[in-house]
Amino acid sequence: MESVWKAVADDSRREILMLLRKRKMTPSEMTEHFHFTAPALSSHLRILKSADLVTEEKLGKNRYYSLNEKKSLEIVNFFEKMWGYNLNSLKEYVENKERKKGT
Amino acid sequence: MESVWKAVADDSRREILMLLRKRKMTPSEMTEHFHFTAPALSSHLRILKSADLVTEEKLGKNRYYSLNEKKSLEIVNFFEKMWGYNLNSLKEYVENKERKKGT
DNA sequence: CAAACAATTAAATAATTGTTTAATTATTGT
DNA sequence: ACAATAATTAAACAATTATTTAATTGTTTG
Numbered sequence: 001m002e003s004v005w006k007a008v009a010d011d012s013r014r015e016i017l018m019l020l021r022k023r024k025m026t027p028s029e030m031t032e033h034f035h036f037t038a039p040a041l042s043s044h045l046r047i048l049k050s051a052d053l054v055t056e057e058k059l060g061k062n063r064y065y066s067l068n069e070k071k072s073l074e075i076v077n078f079f080e081k082m083w084g085y086n087l088n089s090l091k092e093y094v095e096n097k098e099r100k101k102g103t
Numbered sequence: 104m105e106s107v108w109k110a111v112a113d114d115s116r117r118e119i120l121m122l123l124r125k126r127k128m129t130p131s132e133m134t135e136h137f138h139f140t141a142p143a144l145s146s147h148l149r150i151l152k153s154a155d156l157v158t159e160e161k162l163g164k165n166r167y168y169s170l171n172e173k174k175s176l177e178i179v180n181f182f183e184k185m186w187g188y189n190l191n192s193l194k195e196y197v198e199n200k201e202r203k204k205g206t
Numbered sequence: 207c208a209a210a211c212a213a214t215t216a217a218a219t220a221a222t223t224g225t226t227t228a229a230t231t232a233t234t235g236t
Numbered sequence: 237a238c239a240a241t242a243a244t245t246a247a248a249c250a251a252t253t254a255t256t257t258a259a260t261t262g263t264t265t266g
Contacts, residue, residue: 009112061233
């Protein structure tokens, strides 16, 4: 199991995640959007899969990749813990802090 | 300016961030909590500083490092964009999705 | 000013990560 | 069975990142 942090640290992999946001997709389709080669893409997908950020679905000779929304919470939770605040209110918290500085 | 993603991808650096959560701290104090050497710590702090995740404050011969809360939002925002949901409701969204699967 | 301390920078090396080309596996349609 | 297509794995190489030891900078205190 690969670290979810290492997985999202790479620019290309975040692009892939953003691309998958709209719909599940095969590697062939993805390569049309990127500059890198099929094996490079495959390598990135393996890392994302191993980090449990995407799931794979075999359909005939195609493989569809889709986002695993649940996993993103692991990262969000880190920030929750880090700030000791419920994320529900994190944004407001920061914004209020900024507003205080301003006055 | 270093990428905030690269900065948080490293285990040691996330430990440092978690440590700074409670209060500002000097590198000397931090080394008591870690296994790595002072130069290694210094290198990590430079990266965190360059990513704007921590701020530095010189006081005599000591340097105090503290968290820059605002910056974490950059990462949180990525996930907002990624899911196309407001983070306020992300957790509920995922939980509901899970509940549906269960039924 | 000299000794002691805090922290950083420099230089070298070790380890990890990413990309490429070439070869391989698996699946479908004729 | 054979050709075509989708995707992966393998092997080699390039590039980046992390860690160490040693040397250096800046600051306080006797």
